[in-house]
Structure formats: structure tokens, C-alpha cells
Amino acid sequence: MSWNKNVRAQIPVEEAEQRLLPAPARGIVVATALTAAVVTLLAVAFATGWLAPAHAAAHASAAAKPAPSPVQLLWRLFLAVAVIAVLARICGVLARRVGQPAVIGEIVAGLILGPTVLSTLAPGVIHVLLPAAVLPDLSLLAQAGLVIFMFSVGLEVDRGMLRLHAKVIGAASQAMMVVPFALGVVVAIPLYATFAGPTAGVVPYAIFVGTALSVTAFPVLARIVQESGLRDTRLGSMAMLCAAVCDVLSWCALAVVLAMTKAQGPWAAIRALVLTAALCAVLLLVVRPLLVALTGRYAGVPVPGSVRLVLVVGLIFGLAAVTDKIGVHDIFGGFLAGLVLPRGTVLLRPVTGQLGALNRALLLPVFFVSIGLQVNMWYAVARPAVLIGGAVLLLAAIVGKFGGTAVVASAGGMPRKSALGLGALMNARGVTDIVVISAGLSAGVIDSNAFTVLVMMALITTAMAGPALRWLGLWQPAGQPATARSDSGMPAAPAQIGS
Secondary structure (H helix, E strand, C coil), X not given: CHHHHHHHHHCCHHHHHHCCCCCHHHHHHHHHHHHHHHHHXXXXXXXXXXXXXXXXXXXXXXXXXXXXXXXXXXXXXXXXXHHHHHHHHHHHHHHHHCCCCHHHHHHHHHHHHCCCCHHHHCHHHHHXXXXXXXXXXXXXXXXXXXXXXXXXXXXXXXXXXHHHCHHXXXXXXXXXXXXXXXXXXXXXXXXXXXXXXXXXXXXXXXXXXXXXXXXXXXXXXXXXXXXXXXXXXXXXXXXXXXXXXXXXXXXXXXXXXXXXXXXXXXXXXXXXXXXXXXXXXXXXXXXXXXXXXHHHHCCCCCCCHHHHXXXXXXXXXXXXXXXXXXXXXXXXXXXXXXXXXXCCCCCCHHHHHHHHHHHHHHHHHHHHHHHHCCCCHHHHHCCHHHHHHHHHHHHHHHHHHHHHHHHHHHHCCCCHHXXXXXXXXXXXXXXXXXXXXXXXXXXXXXXXXXXXXXXXXXXXXXXXXXXXXXXXXXXXXXXXXXXXXXXXXXXXXXXXXXX
16 A cells, blocks of 8 residues: 555656546546537527527617727727817817807807707717717716816805905895896796796796896806906906805705705705705804814925815815705805815915816816707707797896896996996806706706707807997907006006995
């Protein structure tokens, strides 16, 4: 026995592995027989029709087109975002050359990629540029860009100037918003059958249309004021402050509409509004002073940029998730994050600047395209009821905002030219109104017809601002330094807004 063990120990490893199957010939025979049996069974199944398309119909849709691999999906998403960013940049530059804000061109870029142009003229091209597989991811990026945009809007609100001129600005802004709001409610009711969402009640629908007509685009107006040379003038300061207050009132009205739409019954709507008011009070009275103290205390501490970015982004999307959970739109949370976060601090200024630059370059153009993909001007033009209804809303928007603002400004002592200029500036609705309109569409308050005509209303009223200021002689030539002048040419500091 010991001799056999020694012999086995001396057998090479390769031979031992070969002898792991003591009878290899019989194993091969059995394996061949099993393979033949399986092939025979498959042949019988095919011959009897078990593998025919009729039996596979239930799974045909799932197996017809395999899903792209993650790396392929990521590559297509990157290409789609790149195309969107480049087209938005080109259209923005062209808009500036014709005397319009760049944002007008960026929104037009979305219309070009939507059913209004490419999807109608060259559907194959749009499917190559924006394949269906990346649309859900683009929608997610658009939502992120929208929330960050609302954070920037809240961040730009000049709280100090609002406190300084609270009574004058508050009263003027309220009147500037009430007139177009009332006109919007009045004209919306006869158009209920044409523009209301399938499950929207008359009251939330009418309030929403009134809100959409009373909005002033604070970010777009800020760009128009800067490009027109009115930044440090009494007119420019008045417009900026009134637009900020109107935006806050508009978001409050939108929160009411969304709470009424999402809530199951009046008590649920009241609960959502009470929770929203409580959240605003806690953020403004407790969280903001705490953040001011902390950012001032740790201003000289070398906090890593990645940590600061995570904190800011966490605050933005955290509040967006909270407001969405309460029952209002997530954009309201982004706006509150901008109001709460201290502006211009050494600790957070680089982060907010970099985040805003990234959002303007990539994410916000994706949002514009997502809007353009839902706008079909040809469908609206082909339906007389939609076209007439859109014209009525456009007229009500211009008369209510432009006319109402000019009347209030004239009554407040502004010269006629400045009063008309303020009306032209406040009439610009731009991106802010498009955000409101998209929220109404996603909540089911309005249908796609109303969405199309309201988006066009926002674009037309925004495009009117520049030519109106030039016609009034209030647009300063490019390159001329902006000076704080009244209509008589004398200096007028922003502190004299209420005079």
C-alpha cells in the first residue's frame, strides 16, 4: 500500500487531472446523447408551432429592440446635451445681434428642436439627435436645471432694497400684479373648455391663468436692464424691485393653485398651504439667521470646495424635495433655498457662481429644449379656437401688465416716458413665466393647447421690451456708461425710488 501511495504521489499533476473522470469515453457518449435529445426536442417544438411568432407575441415588444448598454446610453446622453448646449449658444448670440436678450434665442433653440421645426420637417434627424432612450434622462437634467435656476432667482432678490422701500414697492408691485391677474381670470373662464386640463376645476384653472399673465421675469428683466444701460437709474432700480416682489407673489399664487390641484379636497389644500407658510417662516426667521452667523464665523476657514458644493446642492434639492412632499411644486423649494442662503459671502460665493455658470451652460438649455419639445405651433395655428384664445390671452397680458404698470407709475409721480418704460420692462415675462406655465402643464391645470399659446405669449411680451425702450429713447447705446439719470438728466439714486 505504501508503494502505491508513493507511485500516486509521483504522478504528474496533468495526469491526475485527466484521471478525475475515470471513464472519459462513457462520459462523452452520455453528453453527446443528452445534446442530441435537446436538439431533437427543440426541432419537435419548432415543427409543432410552439416556437412560432404567435406564442412569442407576448414577449415580442420586449425582445424586439434590446436596450442600449449603460456606456452607450451615457454616450448618447452626452451627445444630446452637447447638441443642445451648442444650439442654445448659437441662438443666444443671434438674439443679441438683433437686439434681444440671449434667453430669447435659447428658448427659440428649444422650439427648433421641437415639433414646431425639426420634428415636423426632419423627424429622422431629431431621433438621431435626441433618441427616445435618453429622453427620461434629459427630463431629469431639465428638472435639476429648473430647480437650480429658481435658486438663482431667489439668490438675486435684493432684500436690503426691499426693506428700505418696502411700503412703496409693496403697494406698487401689488397693483402691477392685480390688474393683469384680474384680467387673466376674467378672460380665462370663457376659454375653460379650450385650455383647461382634463381634471382641472374652474377655480384653480382661472387662478393659474391669472398668475401666468401677471408674472414678470426677474432674471430676464435684470439682463435687459443691464444691457439697456438702466442698471443704476431710478427706472432700472424700480423695475428690479417691483419684479422681485411680483415674482414672490406669483410663486405664492402658484403654490395655492398647485395645492388646490394636488390636494384631495379643501382641507388637504389648506393643510399644504399652512405647511408651506410654516416652512417659509422657519427658513426666514430661524435658518437664514443661523446660516448668516455660520458663514460669517467660518469665513476664513479653508473648507474644501467639494464640501461647500455638497452643502449648497444639498440645501437646494433638499428643500425642493420638502416642498414637493408638502404638496406644492419643487421649484418653490429651490426659490426658498435662494432666499435663505446668504448672498455674497466669502465662504459660498465661489460655489454659487460656479453652480450658476454650469447651470446656464448645460442644464438650463436642456430645460428650454424640454419646453420646445412640447410646443407645437402648427397644431395651435390649425385650430381657430386655440388661435383666437391665444390672441385674447396675449392682449389681456399686454393691456394688464403694460397698461396697469404705466398707470400706477404715473399716479406715483413718475414722468410719462419713465412710466411707459417701466410698463415695457414689467411686461417681459420670459423664463420665469415659462417655468410657471410648465408647472401648470405638469400638474394638469392646463392642456397642451394652453401651454403652447402661453409660451408664445411669454416670448412675445419679452421680445417687446427692447424695441419699446428704444422707441421711448431709454435704451442707451452699447458701450456708453450707465449713469443714474432721471428724465431730466439729473442724478437719481436708487434711494429716491419712492419720490
